[in-house]
Each structure stands twice: as C-alpha cells, then as structure tokens.
Amino acid sequence: MTSILEVQNVYSGYGKIEVLHGVSIQADSGEIVCIIGPNGSGKSTLLKTIFGLIKPKRGVVLFSGRDISLKEPEEKVGMGIAYIPQGKNIFPSLTVRENLEMGGTPLHDSRVIEKALQDIFQRYPVLEKRMKMKAGSLSGGERQVLALARASMVQPKLMLLDEPSLGLAPKVIEEIYERINAINHAGVTFVIVEQNARKALKSAHRAYVLDLGINRLEDTGERLLNNEEVKRLYLGG
Amino acid sequence: MDFLFQSILNGILAGCIYALFAMGLTLIYGVLNFVNFAHGELIMWGAYFLYFLMGKPFGFPLPIALIPALLLTILLGIGMDRFVFKPLRTANRLTLLIAALGLSFLLRNGAQFLWGAELRTYGFEIKRGLRILGISITLNQVAIILTSIVCIVFVYLLFHRTRLGKSMRAVSDNLELARVMGIDSKHAIQFAWVIASVLAGVGGILLALDTNLQPGMGLINLVKAFAATLLGGVGNIWGALLGGIVIGLAENLGVLVISPGYKDAIAFGIMVLMLLIRPSALLGRQE
Ligand SMILES: Nc1ncnc2c1ncn2[C@@H]1O[C@H](COP(=O)(O)OP(=O)(O)O)[C@@H](O)[C@H]1O
Ligand SMILES: [Mg+2]
Numbered sequence: 001m002t003s004i005l006e007v008q009n010v011y012s013g014y015g016k017i018e019v020l021h022g023v024s025i026q027a028d029s030g031e032i033v034c035i036i037g038p039n040g041s042g043k044s045t046l047l048k049t050i051f052g053l054i055k056p057k058r059g060v061v062l063f064s065g066r067d068i069s070l071k072e073p074e075e076k077v078g079m080g081i082a083y084i085p086q087g088k089n090i091f092p093s094l095t096v097r098e099n100l101e102m103g104g105t106p107l108h109d110s111r112v113i114e115k116a117l118q119d120i121f122q123r124y125p126v127l128e129k130r131m132k133m134k135a136g137s138l139s140g141g142e143r144q145v146l147a148l149a150r151a152s153m154v155q156p157k158l159m160l161l162d163e164p165s166l167g168l169a170p171k172v173i174e175e176i177y178e179r180i181n182a183i184n185h186a187g188v189t190f191v192i193v194e195q196n197a198r199k200a201l202k203s204a205h206r207a208y209v210l211d212l213g214i215n216r217l218e219d220t221g222e223r224l225l226n227n228e229e230v231k232r233l234y235l236g237g
Numbered sequence: 238m239d240f241l242f243q244s245i246l247n248g249i250l251a252g253c254i255y256a257l258f259a260m261g262l263t264l265i266y267g268v269l270n271f272v273n274f275a276h277g278e279l280i281m282w283g284a285y286f287l288y289f290l291m292g293k294p295f296g297f298p299l300p301i302a303l304i305p306a307l308l309l310t311i312l313l314g315i316g317m318d319r320f321v322f323k324p325l326r327t328a329n330r331l332t333l334l335i336a337a338l339g340l341s342f343l344l345r346n347g348a349q350f351l352w353g354a355e356l357r358t359y360g361f362e363i364k365r366g367l368r369i370l371g372i373s374i375t376l377n378q379v380a381i382i383l384t385s386i387v388c389i390v391f392v393y394l395l396f397h398r399t400r401l402g403k404s405m406r407a408v409s410d411n412l413e414l415a416r417v418m419g420i421d422s423k424h425a426i427q428f429a430w431v432i433a434s435v436l437a438g439v440g441g442i443l444l445a446l447d448t449n450l451q452p453g454m455g456l457i458n459l460v461k462a463f464a465a466t467l468l469g470g471v472g473n474i475w476g477a478l479l480g481g482i483v484i485g486l487a488e489n490l491g492v493l494v495i496s497p498g499y500k501d502a503i504a505f506g507i508m509v510l511m512l513l514i515r516p517s518a519l520l521g522r523q524e
Binding site for chain 2: 051053073074077078083085088089090091092093094098101102103105106110150
C-alpha cells in the first residue's frame with residue numbers, strides 16, 4: 001500500500017485562533033478513512049487545511065509524497081483532489097447540468113467536459129432525468145448525489161467529504177454511502193468527516209477520532225464501532 | 238383609451254432602460270455581495286463619454302463614437318473595482334457602502350466640473366413620431382426598445398450558453414464553492430464589471446437620447462434601479478429585468494392618478510416599501 005495523503009503534526013486555525021494543535025492522519029491509496037469527533041473539534045478545519053482553503057501554521061500535508069501544504073485549492077483540484085464542503089455544496093440557482101459543468105472547470109476543453117458529463121449521466125441516471133431542473137429544487141439526498149457526481153467530473157484520486165450525511169434520513173444516508181462505496185471500488189481514496197458516525201464507520205477501512213483539535217484514537221472502522229469509549233462519547237451510547 | 242396605451246408604451250420604454258441599470262446593479266451585488274451606489278455614475282459617465290466623443294474636437298458620428306464610449310465606460314467600471322472596491326474586499330459592508338457613496342459623489346462632481354450642471358443633448362432632434370393605432374412613438378424610442386431587447390438577449394445567451402457566464406452565476410451563488418471547483422473567481426468578478434458597465438453605458442446613452450444629459454441623471458436612476466433590484470430579489474438578474482419593467486409601468490400608469498410631478502416618488506415609494514419588508518438587502522446577504 002502506498003500512502004496517498006499524509007498529514008503530519010499540523011497546526012492550523014483562523015487568524016489568531018488555533019483550532020488544530022498538531023493533528024496527524026494518513027490515508028493509503030484506495031482506502032476510505034473516516035474522521036469522527038464532536039461538534040467543534042476541528043474536523044471541518046482539518047479538511048479545509050488539507051484542501052488549502054486555510055494554510056497550516058506548522059506541519060506538512062503530503063499528497064503522493066509531494067509537499068502541498070501551501071498550495072492553493074485551484075492547484076490542488078488540478079492535482080486530483082476534490083473537496084465537498086459541509087452544508088451548502090451545490091449552486092442552487094444553476095441547473096443540475098450546469099452544476100456538473102462547473103465541476104468540470106479544471107478540464108478546460110468544452111468537448112472533454114461534455115464527455116465527462118455523459119459519463120456521469122450514465123452512472124447517475126437520476127441526475128440525467130433532472131438535468132434541466134434548478135439544483136435548489138432537489139431534495140437533500142439528491143443534492144449530496146449531485147455534489148458527489150460533480151466532484152467526480154474531474155476523476156479525482158482523493159475525495160474529501162465534509163459530513164455527507166448531514167440532515168439526511170437514514171435510508172438516504174444508506175444510499176449515499178452505497179454511492180461512495182461504488183466510487184471507492186473504482187479506486188478513489190476517501191477522507192470522510194462525520195459527526196454522526198455509525199454509517200461512516202461501517203464503510204471506513206480506518207478511522208480517527210478527533211477531539212479539541214488533537215488526535216484521540218485511531219483504529220479500523222470496525223473496531224472503533226465496537227469500542228466502548230467511542231460508543232459512549234461519540235456514538236450516543 | 239389611447240392615453241392608457243400611450244402610458245403603457247411609455248412605461249415599457251422607461252422600464253427597458255431601468256431594467257438595463259438594474260441588471261448591472263444586481264449582477265455586481267450577486268458576485269460581490271454589496272450594493273454599488275456608484276452604479277448611477279457609470280450610467281451618467283457612459284452618456285457623457287458619448288457626448289464627449291461626438292462633440293469637438295472629435296465630432297464622431299454616433300455609430301462610430303458608440304464603441305469607444307462603451308469601452309471608456311468599461312474602463313471606468315473596472316477602475317472603480319480595481320482602485321476602490323478591490324482593496325476593500327474584506328472590509329465590512331458599511332465601509333463599502335460609504336466608499337461607494339463617496340465615489341458616486343466624486344464622479345458626479347467630476348462630470349459637473351467638466352461639462353457643467355446644465356442640461357445637454359446629443360443635438361439631434363428626431364422627434365418625428367410614428368403613429369400606430371393612435372399611439373405615437375419616435376424613432377428614438379423604437380431604437381431604445383430594440384437595443385434593450387438586444388442587450389437582454391445578449392445577457393441571456395452569455396449567462397446560459399457560455400462557460401464564462403455560467404461561472405459568473407456560480408460565483409454569484411456561492412463564491413467559496415466556486416473556488417473549490419477551481420473556478421477563477423477573480424476573472425468572473427472582473428467580467429461581471431464589464432457586463433455591468435456596458436449595460437449601464439448603453440442604458441445611460443439610451444436615456445440621454447430620449448431625454449437629455451445632466452450630471453444628476455445617474456443618481457435618480459440609481460434609485461429606480463435599486464427599487465427594481467429589490468423588487469426582483471437582490472442578486473436575481475431576471476428578477477431585476479422584471480422589476481425594471483414593473484417600475485417603468487408603475488410610474489407611467491401612476492401619473493394617470495397622481496400629478497406627473499410626483500413621478501419619481503413612485504420608485505422611491507416602492508424602494509422604501511421593499512426595504513421595510515427586506516431591510517437586510519442594503520447591507521448584503523446575511524448568511
Ligand atoms: N471561519 C471561522 N473563523 C473562526 N473560527 C472558526 C471558523 N470556523 C470554525 N471556527 C472554530 O473552529 C473550531 C472548530 O470548528 P470546525 O472545524 O468547524 O469543527 P467541526 O467541523 O469538527 O464541527 C470551532 O471552535 C469553531 O468555532
Ligand atoms: Mg464541521
């Protein structure tokens with residue numbers, strides 16, 4: 001196994017406020033790595049730091065062995081990293097089709113974008129049916145599917161997902177994770193942040209528990225799921 | 238009855254021009270999340286740039302002067318952003334609001350300094366009206382409607398058929414998300430200024446063709462554009478188009494019941510009403 005992402009002892013935050021106090025995580029190529037932890041523990045901040053929306057004050061972020069700590073998000077997209085933020089992660093006033101086209105921005109050439117779009121429609125017939133609809137009129141689950149499909153437009157190697165199950169019904173969460181597993185089987189590595197973590201831990205090969213901006217635990221998803229402390233503190237008993 | 242049709246026609250005419258102003262205003266609001274109170278001065282300077290190029294020493298005829306006049310308007314719009322608003326990108330809304338007001342004042346006085354405060358015209362009187370079904374319409378007015386339609390179709394095609402236009406809408410929806418996708422937001426913002434300036438310039442010129450030029454013309458029309466923008470939902474370009482036409486019609490039908498002297502008060506009334514309903518609009522979207 002080769003390591004596709006390595007976050008080594010990263011310190012990061014907003015202005016003078018430090019949120020991450022030396023966090024380290026690692027993901028092997030082809031893995032689904034899950035990061036759980038209570039609200040405010042810095043999970044979103046960690047993803048933003050990996051993606052370059054915030055720059056780490058100390059520590060490094062390696063992507064396929066290259067130091068990308070200080071690179072801009074635009075550059076990272078080009079290198080094969082996709083990021084789906086928490087919450088508002090689609091363009092509501094654009095159509096479904098236009099949302100996907102926007103995801104294809106780094107491909108530059110219109111014909112290449114069109115080709116990627118057709119591939120996506122083949123894998124996601126739901127979206128093809130809705131392609132002329134405003135994305136804002138989609139249901140919560142459909143929005144997540146759209147966000148996933150849009151990130152897939154550029155065939156990234158690594159996808160960073162921030163709370164993909166936020167606000168969704170259990171059945172819909174099930175469906176989203178089926179989609180994630182399918183993309184993962186095609187070889188894409190995932191780093192998924194979840195607060196509500198049961199489903200995520202089931203899918204994850206490995207997982208980290210983050211609390212107050214530092215690493216708490218690291219294990220396979222399976223074992224963390226059965227860990228008494230994790231159950232009590234982070235899975236609601 | 239003829240009088241009613243005439244008022245409707247005048248309303249649509251005025252509405253077309255307001256729509257051009259409002260679409261530009263709302264576009265900038267969409268991408269930068271602030272109301273550019275100096276937008277009126279783009280309108281006014283656009284009209285004066287044409288006046289300048291048609292007068293001595295150039296004396297260009299209108300069709301030739303039009304393109305450089307619009308280019309100068311674009312330059313003014315880009316300059317506004319580059320030297321005033323861009324350095325304040327992370328400043329709070331109130332600072333931006335005051336900067337825009339100051340800029341508006343400066344540009345208005347600049348025009349007054351150069352051309353004086355008196356009314357001016359482009360100097361050709363094509364007031365010979367056509368009469369269709371009892372409604373009179375001048376050739377200028379036909380040109381106004383046609384030009385507005387061309388502009389609106391152009392904006393539609395740009396926004397819905399080109400990648401740059403779609404990126405601009407994406408940035409307007411959610412700037413940070415656009416960035417996450419690798420969309421060049423700086424480019425999109427700059428292009429939004431180009432479009433807003435062209436729409437303001439064209440609108441200002443049309444207005445001056447139909448009426449006259451005067452340094453205060455921007456300010457009064459900003460009020461109308463702003464009312465139209467609020468009516469259509471801030472940041473919504475097609476709402477702005479509709480809002481402009483509604484305001485134009487409301488003004489011209491309103492004078493059937495109240496004195497024409499209060500015409501401008503109608504747009505003002507609509508603006509105040511909308512601000513009472515949605516006060517947050519003035520200081521940008523509150524997330
Ligand atoms: N833009 C921001 N500016 C300042 N502080 C922030 C910002 N975003 C988050 N924080 C703070 O950083 C801490 C971690 O937040 P976050 O990374 O969003 O946690 P999580 O995603 O685990 O819920 C919180 O205390 C939060 O208040
Ligand atoms: Mg979060």
